[in-house]
Amino acid sequence: MAQGPIYLDYNATTPIDPAVTEAIGPFLTDGFGNPGSEHHYGAGPRAAVRRAREQVAALLGGSVEGVVFTGSGSEADNLALRGAVLASGLDRPHVITQVTEHPAVLQACQALRRWHGARVTLLPVNSEGLVDPGDLAAALTPRTVLVSIMLANNETGALQPVAELARIAREHGAVFHSDAAQAVGKIPVDVTELGVDLLTVVGHKMYAPKGVAALYLRPGVALEPLIYGGGQERGLRAGTENVALTVALGVAADLAAADLAHGGHHTVRELRDQLHARLAAALPGRVTLNGPAQERLPNTLNLSVRGTIGHDLLAAVPDVAASVGSACHSGIHEPSPVLTAMGFDRDRSLSALRLSLGRWSTTEDVDRAADLIAAAATR
Structure with a gap:
């Protein structure tokens, strides 16, 4: 990788x-x-x-x-x-x-x-x-x-x-x-x-x-x-x-x-929150969290970027490999059934990104990914 x-x-x-x-x-x-x-x-x-x-x-x-x-x-x-x-x-x-x-x-x-x-x-x-x-x-x-x-x-x-x-x-x-x-x-x-x-x-x-x-x-x-x-x-x-x-x-x-046992999940949570904060700061008023703020996996960040289409945004950032929803729904450019069931409108659902971190995610990865996504969303 x-x-x-x-x-x-x-x-x-x-x-x-x-x-x-x-x-x-x-x-x-x-x-x-x-x-x-x-x-x-x-x-x-x-x-x-x-x-x-x-x-x-x-x-x-x-x-x-x-x-x-x-x-x-x-x-x-x-x-x-x-x-x-x-x-x-x-x-x-x-x-x-x-x-x-x-x-x-x-x-x-x-x-x-x-x-x-x-x-x-x-x-x-x-x-x-x-x-x-x-x-x-x-x-x-x-x-x-x-x-x-x-x-x-x-x-x-x-x-x-x-x-x-x-x-x-x-x-x-x-x-x-x-x-x-x-x-x-x-x-x-x-x-x-x-x-x-x-x-x-x-x-x-x-x-x-x-x-x-x-x-x-x-x-x-x-x-x-x-x-x-x-x-x-x-x-x-x-x-x-x-x-x-x-x-x-x-x-x-x-x-x-x-x-x-060594707290790896806490480290990943910190990186996830760092990614969220950096995107929110770079795109003021445009980033909305989808899902619970607290009761969620420590590695998962699902957010909508207002004014974008998730598929198009990721296509504009080839240096970041992420998803717009479940991998089972890849290639279907329709609102996520999960986000729809949560009551979100079509625009919010279609502008969603799923960014999920793991064992080899680093601070450098998080900062660079945030910069690349924010720059593409601004364009």
């Missing part, structure tokens, strides 16, 4: 940490064995998978048995939603999520409605993108099987009151799932403190490669598998384990735990 544009798109994906890359190597060469094999060549990979499960569990403050490795965050979300609904055995089950949820959850809910007769409730959000716990309490019914509310929004960084929402759901007998893809590694996440039943973790959001993720299950939660086969992952995700990527997620979890 030192030779390329300033990278401010860590919420889309993170570079692979060199320590993760180093850890993968042996399992692409000598450590090729099948973890299910009982002989010499299976022993090392089997131990590596077990170690990775321990590392992910430690980061989340949960049990080792609760970690199920998957191929993506979308797969983990689908396993959580479809798995919980089908395991309930109810006819016309009720599922609750919210309007600014990740498409993996929203589309899974729509599929449950089409193929299994589920009734789906989408909770609204306020102007900061937050769900009102009272709305959840009012929406719950005796037939509510599952509630799925993301921990952190991928566009604004808004942190939902998941602990309170999970408590309300479980008091009514519903399983609670949270997609924590954007939160794990950026802030401390403890499944016991949150009180969740299911939680999604994604490798490429925390300096591991794409193609590996995990779903955490609280002991006792019943799920129907998405993929049937040889019984891997306690029968919840069949298929021979991808040892190299599983190891990568485990090492990334260790690195994230160390970074959080």
Whole structure:
């Protein structure tokens, strides 16, 4: 990245940490064995998978048995939603999520409605993108099987009151799932403190490669598998384990735990606020924050620059790599559904930028990016 544009798109994906890359190597060469094999060549990979499960569990403050490795965050979300609904055995089950949820959850809910007769409730959000716990309490019914509310929004960084929402759901007998893809590694996440039943973790959001993720299950939660086969992952995700990527997620979890323990998230927050302040000073009266001022990810800055179109502004600043919203919406020049759901008008939504920082962001990066964006906006 030192030779390329300033990278401010860590919420889309993170570079692979060199320590993760180093850890993968042996399992692409000598450590090729099948973890299910009982002989010499299976022993090392089997131990590596077990170690990775321990590392992910430690980061989340949960049990080792609760970690199920998957191929993506979308797969983990689908396993959580479809798995919980089908395991309930109810006819016309009720599922609750919210309007600014990740498409993996929203589309899974729509599929449950089409193929299994589920009734789906989408909770609204306020102007900061937050769900009102009272709305959840009012929406719950005796037939509510599952509630799925993301921990952190991928566009604004808004942190939902998941602990309170999970408590309300479980008091009514519903399983609670949270997609924590954007939160794990950026802030401390403890499944016991949150009180969740299911939680999604994604490798490429925390300096591991794409193609590996995990779903955490609280002991006792019943799920129907998405993929049937040889019984891997306690029968919840069949298929021979991808040892190299599983190891990568485990090492990334260790690195994230160390970074959080040393206050890395506080350093990133300071850089984010420095970027915001510099842009606001350079463009007086034109910069508006989208999302909560406090209850958001420490690395995420979503703001609108009055008098610009976000896509055009970024196109005018090729030395800065950033986003106008979720990477899932890239190339669609329409207002972000997240910002629209928050009640923002078309002009404010179309002028939005998502600037997300990470492990290798520097003060120099922040200052130069602010100068380049401000100069382009002034032009």
